[in-house]
Amino acid sequence: MAEAATAVPAVAEAQGWLGFEVDDVNGAHVGRARSLFVDAEGGAPAWLIVALRRRWRRFSRRRDVLVALPLRDCAGAAGRVWIAHRADSIRSAPTVDPTRPLLREHELAICAHFGVGERVGRAAEVAGRPAGSLASTPALGTRSVP
Numbered sequence: 001m002a003e004a005a006t007a008v009p010a011v012a013e014a015q016g017w018l019g020f021e022v023d024d025v026n027g028a029h030v031g032r033a034r035s036l037f038v039d040a041e042g043g044a045p046a047w048l049i050v051a052l053r054r055r056w057r058r059f060s061r062r063r064d065v066l067v068a069l070p071l072r073d074c075a076g077a078a079g080r081v082w083i084a085h086r087a088d089s090i091r092s093a094p095t096v097d098p099t100r101p102l103l104r105e106h107e108l109a110i111c112a113h114f115g116v117g118e119r120v121g122r123a124a125e126v127a128g129r130p131a132g133s134l135a136s137t138p139a140l141g142t143r144s145v146p
Contacts, residue, residue, distance in 0.1 A: 008072045011038065011139060014045040017076040022050045024087040031090075033081050035098045036071070037136040039125070045071040046122060046136045048081070049098045052091060065093045072121070089114060101137040104129045 020033045030052060037047040048071055073084040083090065094110055096102070102110075104126050111123035118127040126135045 008044055009074070009076070011036070011043070011045050013076070014048065014071055014074075015139070017048070017074075017081050020076060020079050020081045022048075022081045022083060024090060025082070025084050026086065027082075028087045030083070030087050031065075033076075036139040037098075037102060038139045040101065040134040040137050045139070047071060047102075048074055048083075049096065050083075050090070065090065065095055085114060099138060101134050104131065104133050104135045107135045 014036050017033045018035065021029060022031045022033055024030050031050040033048055034051040035049040036045055037049065038044060039046045050065055052065055075082050093113055096106075107126050108118065108123055111118075111121070116123050118124060129135065
């Protein structure tokens with residue numbers, strides 16, 4: 001049986017989520033969908049970049065965090081995206097530069113952060129690729145939403 005591969009949204013659908021509010025598995029607000037990464041080999045959507053806003057005293061700062069494992073763990077509708085992870089693990093996820101591609105090792109480290117082993121989902125997709133290889137790139141034509 002074909003696993004969740006059919007559940008991965010198309011690039012156009014995922015791009016439509018940009019600017020949407022992002023909520024965790026329990027419905028807690030965590031940020032805003034900012035941009036996408038696509039698989040370097042096949043071009044399928046792989047990761048959703050979420051801008052988290054953190055307040056520190058009177059100042060706010062934003063950090064960009066990869067949150068989907070992979071994008072098939074997301075569902076979007078009515079101006080919101082829901083992610084199948086808890087807010088605390090999303091907020092503590094490694095930061096990324098949404099303009100630079102991710103190497104195989106980066107993706108495996110992010111998957112490990114969320115407790116995904118190398119035989120499951122996105123980790124399984126990139127684990128067999130050569131060390132140091134490009135795993136995903138910023139989606140071409142995807143605007144980065146502030």
